[in-house]
Amino acid sequence: MSIISFLENISTEEFQNLPTDSIIKSQDDKMIVIKRNLYWEILCRANIKPENPNSRYLCVTYNENYLGKIFGRAINMYTNFVAEDDMIAKHYHKKFKEIFRVESLRSSLIITLENPETKERTEIELDGKLVEFEEQKYLREIIILEDIAHKVFNPNQERTAVSVITSGQHEDDDVFAYEM
Numbered sequence: 001m002s003i004i005s006f007l008e009n010i011s012t013e014e015f016q017n018l019p020t021d022s023i024i025k026s027q028d029d030k031m032i033v034i035k036r037n038l039y040w041e042i043l044c045r046a047n048i049k050p051e052n053p054n055s056r057y058l059c060v061t062y063n064e065n066y067l068g069k070i071f072g073r074a075i076n077m078y079t080n081f082v083a084e085d086d087m088i089a090k091h092y093h094k095k096f097k098e099i100f101r102v103e104s105l106r107s108s109l110i111i112t113l114e115n116p117e118t119k120e121r122t123e124i125e126l127d128g129k130l131v132e133f134e135e136q137k138y139l140r141e142i143i144i145l146e147d148i149a150h151k152v153f154n155p156n157q158e159r160t161a162v163s164v165i166t167s168g169q170h171e172d173d174d175v176f177a178y179e180m
Contacts, residue, residue, distance in 0.1 A: 006033060007066035013065045015040075026066040032133060033070065038113040038122050038148050043138035046130050057130075059139040064147060069138065071097055071143060072167035080162050080165060082109065082154040088091070091175050092116065092149040096168030100152075101141040102128045103161040110153040114180055115142065121180075126162075148177035 005014075005024045015024065018035050026030040032043040044059040062074050062128070082088055102109055108127035115118065130137040144150050154160050168174075 003032075007033065010069060012070045012072070013049070022143050024070075026063070027048050029136070030060055031063065031066055032138065033067070033143075036122075037173065038115060038120060039124070039145065039178060040143040042141040042143060043131065043133055044141065046137040046139060048137060057137075061141060061163075062099070071099065074165045075168055076164075076166040076170055078164055079103070080152075080164060081159050082152060082162060083159055084154055084157050087151055087153045090149070090180060091150040091177050092147055093168075093174050094146055094176070095165050095171070095174045097146060098144045098150075098167075099165040100126060100144065101139070101163045102126050103163055104128045106155040107154070107158060107160040109160055110164055111142070112151050112153070112180055114149045114178070116147070116149055116178060139167055149176075149180060 002151055003023045003025055007024050007026045019073045020035060020037055023032060030045045034041040044061050046057040046059050048057045049055060064073065080088060100111065103126050108125050111124045111126055113122050124142060126142060131140050152162065
């Protein structure tokens with residue numbers, strides 16, 4: 001995998017036409033997006049103070065100047081608190097994308113994605129821990145594309161929060177139930 005472009009210089013259509021596993025990043029290295037088959041993986045760089053690496057860190061999780069170029073505008077933001085051993089969602093949207101981010105360092109969620117037309121399916125474990133990429137630490141998010149069904153399972157013994165950002169208004173007639 002090699003970095004082929006900058007987020008600031010690419011449109012949604014251009015990004016969608018890139019081959020799977022293509023990587024684009026912001027010019028300031030604060031955000032990296034990896035194109036996967038059924039979703040896009042976002043890495044948000046953790047701003048860690050070198051003099052105190054165990055103190056707080058800051059991750060910019062949405063910046064319209066670069067992520068907005070491929071995601072669109074952030075319209076709604078909300079948090080789902082998923083109960084232990086609970087399964088939520090099991091639907092898809094035709095009008096907007098969603099960004100998912102787990103808000104816990106101790107817990108993870110299992111996200112299953114499926115293309116209703118092709119039946120291609122993948123499962124992702126998403127947590128709030130930092131990951132390493134090119135010797136930097138990043139917070140991981142995913143973008144779920146339009147027309148991709150998703151369900152979220154909490155295998156933990158505690159309620160786990162997942163933050164969601166949408167690229168369009170939530171409308172009841174754009175929630176299509178889908179059994180997975």
